[in-house]
Amino acid sequence: MQPAQRRGLADEAADRIREEILAGRFQPGSALREVDLAASLQVSRGSVREGLAVLEREGLVQSVWHKGTHVIGLTESDIDEVYAVRAALDRLAATSAAARARTDHLDELDALVDRMAEETDAARVLSLDMEFHEVIYRAANNRRLLDAWHAVRSQVRFFQSHRIRLSRGQYRARAWGEHRELAALIRGGDTERLPGIAEEHVHSARRALVEGLAQPPKS
Numbered sequence: 001m002q003p004a005q006r007r008g009l010a011d012e013a014a015d016r017i018r019e020e021i022l023a024g025r026f027q028p029g030s031a032l033r034e035v036d037l038a039a040s041l042q043v044s045r046g047s048v049r050e051g052l053a054v055l056e057r058e059g060l061v062q063s064v065w066h067k068g069t070h071v072i073g074l075t076e077s078d079i080d081e082v083y084a085v086r087a088a089l090d091r092l093a094a095t096s097a098a099a100r101a102r103t104d105h106l107d108e109l110d111a112l113v114d115r116m117a118e119e120t121d122a123a124r125v126l127s128l129d130m131e132f133h134e135v136i137y138r139a140a141n142n143r144r145l146l147d148a149w150h151a152v153r154s155q156v157r158f159f160q161s162h163r164i165r166l167s168r169g170q171y172r173a174r175a176w177g178e179h180r181e182l183a184a185l186i187r188g189g190d191t192e193r194l195p196g197i198a199e200e201h202v203h204s205a206r207r208a209l210v211e212g213l214a215q216p217p218k219s
Contacts, residue, residue, distance in 0.1 A: 009043045013051030016041055018154065021060055021071055022161050028074035032061060058154040072155070074162055076210055082155050083206035087199045089149055090133070094198035096140035098186045105139035109183040116176045122164045125172050130157055132179050136186070159209055166212025178204065 017037065020026050037048045052069050055061045059082075063069040072078060097105070112132045119125050130153070137149045164171045178201050185194045 009047035010050030010054065013037070013041055013043055013047050014054035015051075017048075017051060018055060018058075018060060021055075022154075022157055024161060024165060026071050028071055028162070030071050032069045032071065034069075055154075059152065060154050060158060072158070074159070074213065076213070079159060079206060079209055082152060082159060083202055085152055086156055087202040089145065089152070090136075090198045090202050091195045092142075093133075093137045093140045093145060093149065094182065094186060094194050095191050096142055096145070097136045098189045098191050098194055100141045101139035101186060105135055106183075106187045108135050109139075109186065113176065113180045113183050116172075116179060119172075122169075122172050123161075125175055126157070126160055126164060129160070129175055129179065132183075136182075139186075160205065163205060163209040163212060166215065167208055170208065174204070174208075 017026075017032070026032065032052065034045045034048045034052070037052075038045045041048065052061055052063070056063055056069070059072065061069050061071055109132060112128050112135070116125055116128050116132075119128065133149075134153075137146045140146070181197060182194075182201060185197060
């Protein structure tokens with residue numbers, strides 16, 4: 001890992017560790033030892049401890065007394081819980097955005113879909129995917145809904161990053177088509193079809209991840 005920059009060491013430590021987790025360099029369930037992280041980041045163990053506390057609030061790590069801190073698991077139960085919460089939030093966000101979105105929000109969604117169509121790197125498509133949903137939540141104009149999304153956002157990205165690694169190339173094509181449909185329905189204010197489509201978008205992602213976990217590893 002790159003050494004932490006002196007801007008606020010706990011936050012910087014959290015950022016660096018988060019990057020490693022989301023990139024798959026710390027595997028689900030793996031131990032995160034303060035002493036090793038502090039040496040890698042060239043900061044104190046106290047800064048690492050505070051950074052891990054940030055990540056625990058985001059749901060990316062879990063700390064257990066006498067067992068230390070670990071990256072969250074990737075079990076079907078974990079997946080079902082996170083995606084069930086996300087499905088409910090996305091349904092409300094999409095319908096609220098359809099009623100309240102400004103023109104600049106709608107244009108931003110369309111622009112992100114266009115960038116997805118042109119992007120060849122799956123990791124960058126995921127970044128656009130997350131940015132797309134961030135715009136929807138902002139367009140919904142509900143601060144508490146936005147806060148609820150931010151509470152699960154890191155976990156969603158964690159699971160989606162593993163979905164990409166397990167999907168064997170299927171993620172990019174599906175992501176573009178599904179987001180294009182969502183953008184069109186929000187722009188059209190189609191509150192009849194939109195709730196079901198928004199939920200199915202989430203459940204489709206959940207199924208793809210679960211199916212990927214069930215497949216034998218690539219040789």
